[in-house]
Amino acid sequence: MPMVPVAPDVFHVYDTTLRDGAQQEGLRLTVHDKLRIARSLDDLGVTFIEGGWPGANPNDTAFFKAAADGELKLRNSQLVAFGSTRKVGGQASSDPLTRALLEAETPVITLVAKSHDAHVYRALRTTLDENLAMISDTVKFLTGEGRRVFIDAEHFFDGYRANPAYALEVVKTSADAGAEVVVMCDTNGGMLPGWMGEVVDAAGQVGVDLGIHCHNDTGCAVANTIAAVDAGAMHVQGTINGHGERTGNADLITVLANLQLKYGWNIVAPDALAKVTATSHAVAAITHVQPNTRQPYVGHSAFAHKAGLHASAIKVDANLYQHTDPTFVGNDMRMLVSDMAGRANIQLKGEELGYDISDRVQAAEITDLVKEREAQGYSYEAADASFELLLRDALGLSEEFFEVLHWRVWTGNEQGEDGDSEAIVKVRIDGETTKLVGEGFGPLNALDQALTGALKAKYPAAETFDLVDYRVRIMDQGHGTDAIVRVLIDMTDGSRTWTCVGVGTNVIEASWEALYDCYRWGLSTPAAG
Amino acid sequence: MPMVPVAPDVFHVYDTTLRDGAQQEGLRLTVHDKLRIARSLDDLGVTFIEGGWPGANPNDTAFFKAAADGELKLRNSQLVAFGSTRKVGGQASSDPLTRALLEAETPVITLVAKSHDAHVYRALRTTLDENLAMISDTVKFLTGEGRRVFIDAEHFFDGYRANPAYALEVVKTSADAGAEVVVMCDTNGGMLPGWMGEVVDAAGQVGVDLGIHCHNDTGCAVANTIAAVDAGAMHVQGTINGHGERTGNADLITVLANLQLKYGWNIVAPDALAKVTATSHAVAAITHVQPNTRQPYVGHSAFAHKAGLHASAIKVDANLYQHTDPTFVGNDMRMLVSDMAGRANIQLKGEELGYDISDRVQAAEITDLVKEREAQGYSYEAADASFELLLRDALGLSEEFFEVLHWRVWTGNEQGEDGDSEAIVKVRIDGETTKLVGEGFGPLNALDQALTGALKAKYPAAETFDLVDYRVRIMDQGHGTDAIVRVLIDMTDGSRTWTCVGVGTNVIEASWEALYDCYRWGLSTPAAG
Helix, strand or coil, X not given: CCCCCCCCCCCEEEECCCCCHHHCCCCCCCHHHHHHHHXXXXXXXXXXXXXXXXXXXXXXXXXXXXXXXXXXXCCCCEEEEEEECCCCCCCHHHCHHHHHHHHCCCCEEEEEEECCHHHHHHHHCCCHHHHHHHHHHHHXXXXXXXXXXXXXXXXXXXXXXXXXXXXXXXXXXXXXXCCCEEEEEECCCCCCHHHXXXXXXXXXXXXXXXXXXXXXXXXXXXXXXXXXXXXXXXXXXXXXXXXXXXXXXXXXXXXXXXXXXXXXXXXXXXXXXXXXXXXXXXXXXXXXXXXXXXXCCCCCCCCEECCHHHHHHHHHCHHXXXXXXXXXHCCCCEECCCCCCCHHHHHHHHHHHCCCCCCHHHHHHHHHHHHHHHHHCCCCCCCHHHHHHHHHHHCCCCXXXXXXXXXXXXXXXXXXXXXXXXXXXXXXXXXXXXXXXXXXXXXXXXXXXXXXXXXXXXXXXXXXXXXXXXXXXXXXXXXXXXXXXXXXXXXXXXXXXXXXXXXXXXXXXXXXXXXHHHHHHHHCCCCCC | CCCCCCCCCCCEEEXXXXXXXXXXXXXXXXXXXXXXXXXXXXXXXXXXXXXXXXXXXXXXXXXHHHHHHHHCCCCCCEEEEEEECCCCCCCHHHCHHHHHHHHXXXXXXXXXXXXXXXXXXXXXXXXXXXXXXXXXXXXXXXXXXXXXXXXXXXXXXXXXXXXXXXXXXXHHHHHHHCCCEEEEEECCCCCCHHHHHHHHHHHHCCCCEEEEEEECXXXXXXXXXXXXXXXXXXXXXXXXXXCCCCCCECEHHHHHHHHHHHCCCCCCCHHHHCCHHHHHHHHHHHHCCCCCCCCCCCCCCCCEECCHHHHHHHHHCXXXXXXXXXHHHCCCCEECCCCCCCHHHHHHHHHHHCXXXXXXXXXXXXXXXXXXXXXXXXXXXXXXXXXXXXXXXXXXXXXXXXXXXXXXXXXXXXXXXXXXEEEEEEEEECCEEEEEEEEECCHHHHHHHHHHHHHCCCCHHHHHCEEEEEEEEECCCCCCCCCCEEEEEEEECCCCEEEEEEEECCHHHHHHXXXXXXXHHHXXXXXXX
């Protein structure tokens, strides 16, 4: 039986997606984005939500104002403002940044403090004693104002390596001044799990609650966090989806799932843990960062099985091949359709979608068809709706809603009031031909307008269809502007969301194919199963 | 000083990108792809390259044939064929799959064997003794044929937990039959680093060389691998970029860099280690999987600095903020341009590109311009060339090559022999107006043809420009088909590759903007610096 440490009486799950996570390259969060993310973190039930650095940038200041004005009603979590210790040679009570922290009106304030002597000398350009005074003065002032104060000890592990006595002095000074938790930060992410214990033990001697903040530069952010917890840390910092500067922060979802499912600690309620997949996707949608399909626990592929070897055995017992039950984290076991797939996978996938393809010959034909299409560049793994349409066609179950006879689109650099593009779509519905013109911003929008116009009389549902996401990927890099592109379109009718794929050298034609299939799937009757 | 174990005399870096890595959802490798990846692995100097499962699928069989026919000349690595132990109740000598392993003509063969009693009963549907006989018989037969044999002990850690005696019996039987290395596989990826030592120690008692094969389902694949090495494993399996089924395998790049840079073990030559960034990008290009910008050591963002807080201090001493020297792994330290960037970042970025923007007022103006453009959806972090053009315009250094007066493009579902799209581009060069028509497959290709045609007389270089990659991303999800899209185009002239960005509701217009900037940048004279 593997070693499982005893859960501490008090355990903090501290999210810094809105502050440290927002440091990620290409990430930009509006106040509205931050409010939405904070709400889903509160739903998940993290202990603390670090909202940003008031006073350091207008965006963060505006976020805390919005929160204080009642735009953010937290039911489970506490809001934290992040800042630094007061300026060299100044006074906390008169430091404008310290005042900004108070004005953020949060119950908790986290202060970043230097704990590596070289950083005190070369970045702060002051003495080791003045750095300690800055910590002590700022912590005392803020606790005196009735705030709970946590200390982020920056570069703590390198600092301990270079000058252990001083690093520990920083911990002691923080604790003596009234800091509730001292967070050991592996700021440059260079640590390994085997190296955590010694340092955390030493800090533990000071006798203050310890936290851990890790970055993923050695690919060990989660493992380093767990190692610190094994050594006694009772406060873990991280970000949703591991967002953060450089290689990112510890993924709080993975840390939480590991502690709850592998250690059996009841940190959040089981039904809250089952929300982490939704939380992960919500944050991905808000940040516009493509979700990592291989993300532990919550990734789209995290419980997806492909290899023919497994597929047959999975029929016997799924738990032989899964390290945990995907439903615990709100994810699903999935069978994949792919050109590596044997008939077994196609049959399982068919059952999953509610179709009976137990007939071996029929299943083999469909498998060949899938392989052929994937050789052309289609990918059904990413487009379940397109696969279902292919399945229906093969099984003779496809419904004929409309036939497209012709389409054409014009676009240019002249902006009209209804757009810069015009499309003509000619369709036949019940033997009756309709030709409709669509105008729009961009050719896809113009085609969409024309198609909806042509369909809505007969199929009112078509008007409810909305595009959620649109991705274009060039298939053969280096091939030039006439390369083959794959287009994926996610569409929704408000309740369901589905994905279709289109392929071609013409990005518009490929987009049209995906759009056309999205309409076909959206209009068709769901399968029995 | 952190604990560093002594390096073993013999250490194996075993790559399974071509076999286990190829199990990743959405991944498809042709024989040609596999040959190209194997060559770059050989350049990197891994000890073993597992090429696939001969006999299990035609693609892998063809790969080994191509390799045997001399299409793959390995200078540093040894090729490995993967397969399973012989069928229940059969004989290795007459098992078709075992024969296929011999016909692959590799010096090394790795056999997957069951080591978890429940898998023997429920997946193999045989007795524990027959499973041992299958291992012994197959290993003896293949070693008898002069092959080195490694055993992948499947589900070893769960197996040890369920029935330690039997799991160890599998190790002993393999060793007694002549297996050189027994690889402990965490097949479902559920292990944590703190749990590795006990199991590895127990297996070590058998007295055979041990290997480790980890999956990333708890986000600890790299850490679990290192923990097994700490406990005595001398053979690490993994994949480039951590490709693999579900959450993927241990990223061999991260494992190698950690052992070489953190433990100081000389596993590959320093100049080989400096190739890992190139290897990672080459594999990403071949697999068509978007590189993970946050990948440890080799990711585009792995050494990128954004926060204004750091930017100024980094001027003082970069090593204060980096856990290792990026050049050791062939990567670079980068300063990011972003709406979070202060003037300091913009100035550093300018210097990096060879422009002097020490003038504070000018730098502030440029910073404001960048913020404004990024608010519209542009991202200069991803498009250095567009940023340089913006910089040149602001500094009055931009060269006027041509002026676009008008463009228009038609596309539809009728395929002509020269394409399905026609474009007109009207440009003015040196006061002279040229109007050219381009035909092509897709509107971008047609526009590209027309533009090249209009420019080549005056600027022959234009003909050498080729599109390398083309990415489209919708900016505001859920906004419908008239949403704002961001287009990134990578272009090359054979020696240099550069990226430009375009933004708009019209995917073609945004593509045109990026294409137009790509031509402008490609034609302009490089900066002094």
